[in-house]
Amino acid sequence: MSPDALLPGAQRSAQLSFSDQAAWIVKDEVVGGWVLQIGGVEQSHVDLEDPTRVVHEYLRRMATVLDVCWPAGQPIRVAHLGGGALTLPRYVQATRPGSAQLVIEIERELPTLVTTALPLPEGTDLEVVIGDAREQLAALEGRRFEAIVLDVFSGSESPAHLTTCEFYAEALEHLEPTGMLLVNVGDDAGQRFLTAQVRELEQATASAGLPGVWTLTDANLLERPADGNMVLLAGGALASPAMANWADAWRAAGPHPAAVLDPEETMRVFHGR
Numbered sequence: 001m002s003p004d005a006l007l008p009g010a011q012r013s014a015q016l017s018f019s020d021q022a023a024w025i026v027k028d029e030v031v032g033g034w035v036l037q038i039g040g041v042e043q044s045h046v047d048l049e050d051p052t053r054v055v056h057e058y059l060r061r062m063a064t065v066l067d068v069c070w071p072a073g074q075p076i077r078v079a080h081l082g083g084g085a086l087t088l089p090r091y092v093q094a095t096r097p098g099s100a101q102l103v104i105e106i107e108r109e110l111p112t113l114v115t116t117a118l119p120l121p122e123g124t125d126l127e128v129v130i131g132d133a134r135e136q137l138a139a140l141e142g143r144r145f146e147a148i149v150l151d152v153f154s155g156s157e158s159p160a161h162l163t164t165c166e167f168y169a170e171a172l173e174h175l176e177p178t179g180m181l182l183v184n185v186g187d188d189a190g191q192r193f194l195t196a197q198v199r200e201l202e203q204a205t206a207s208a209g210l211p212g213v214w215t216l217t218d219a220n221l222l223e224r225p226a227d228g229n230m231v232l233l234a235g236g237a238l239a240s241p242a243m244a245n246w247a248d249a250w251r252a253a254g255p256h257p258a259a260v261l262d263p264e265e266t267m268r269v270f271h272g273r
Contacts (some may be wrong), residue, residue, distance in 0.1 A: 014113040018106050025085075025117040034118055036085040037183040044085030046118050051090035057150075057255045058184050058229035060180055061216045063091050064253040065182060066147060068246050069237055075099040078146045079174065081133040082152035083107075086126070093124045102127045102145075104136045129162055132159075134167055137174060144176045150183045163197060168234070170205035175246050177233050183232040198270040202263075211238040212263025216250055219259035220267060 013024045021039035028035045033047040033055070047053040054060045075098040080089060083105035092099050103126060105111055111128045120126060121220050129136050133152055148171055151161060161167065171181055183201065187194040201213050217230040240246065251260045261269060 009240035010117060012028075012113060012117040014109045016107045016199065023107070023110060023113055025113065034085075034140060035196065036114065044087050046085045046087055048118060051087075051094040051121055054091060056087070058186075058231055059087055060255055061231045061250070061258075062088060062149060062182050062184065063095075065180065065216070065231070065233065066092065067095065068249045069180060069240075070096075072147065073097075076147060078102070078212060079104070079137070079140075079145045079148045081127070081137065081148065081150045081168055081171075082109055083114070084151065085118060086111075086120065088149060088151075089124065089126055090110055090121055093121045093126075097123060098125065100125050100127075102140075104129045104131065104133050105131055106130070114191070134161055134170065138176065139238065144174055145179060146176055147180050147182060148175060150181065158193070163200065165200045165203040165207070168201050169207060172204060172208050172235060177236045178240070180233060180235040180237040183234075184229055185232060186227075186229045188227045189225060191221075194230055195270045196205075198232065198266060201232055202267070204225065205234045210234060210236055212261060213266050214238060214247075215259070215261040215266045215269075217259050217261075218255070222259055222261075 006022045008077065011026050012023070013022055016023050016038065019038070026035050028045060033045055035042050036044040045055040054063050062103060073096060075096050077100045078092055079102045081104050083103040086103065089103060092101060103111065105128065108130045113254050150171065152158065175181060183197070185194045185197050198213060205212055214233040215230055216233070218228060221228045247260045247262065251258050
């Protein structure tokens with residue numbers, strides 16, 4: 001092995017046992033930083049020198065939600081369902097040092113590959129659990145989080161047992177009363193899978209007596225349902241009297257053009273499809 005291969009940020013790879021695909025950490029020659037590729041497709045981006053730099057649009061929106069909904073610098077408990085290159089855990093540690101974070105990742109080899117090639121910021125408090133997101137979350141009986149981030153969907157190829165109202169209800173039960181569930185949904189043109197997820201999440205929130213679903217996305221995707229990502233929000237935090245200010249802050253922060261839909265607007269957009 002080359003001595004350079006032992007340096008932080010050096011290109012590395014691993015064969016993932018669950019998906020049977022190759023995972024690579026490679027240098028991003030276009031925007032700088034490092035990229036996690038799985039099966040030849042870019043999954044995550046990390047800037048080791050500045051973990052607050054978030055390149056992927058949907059993840060930037062999620063980071064902004066966390067920034068706005070809790071006082072700046074305040075540690076929070078966050079569960080991440082799906083790890084990737086741990087971009088958001090790095091961001092939380094950089095902006096909220098001392099936050100206790102949990103990652104549930106189904107690919108056993110991935111966390112080791114990522115943390116070896118791309119070390120976490122000093123002081124990161126991160127617990128890694130290997131296994132299925134639904135099964136492992138259910139095993140965390142009695143544990144509650146301020147935020148739960150769900151980032152495992154890939155359109156019609158998403159695991160069916162993670163796409164149901166029942167699973168969303170289980171996830172909501174692991175939130176503090178003023179907690180937030182943040183769901184990244186990527187979909188192909190037509191957005192049929194996304195529409196189904198909005199409806200499932202709406203049903204779960206209604207059954208739990210929680211506020212309806214908010215949506216954050218690129219405004220262009222509302223005009224033309226092309227392939228892309230939307231962030232769905234649910235949880236008791238959305239009953240805050242500061243919601244109007246939060247929505248303005250999310251919209252202003254972008255990335256632009258930014259759309260922020262309240263529950264009524266979300267229902268109107270997606271129930272018409």
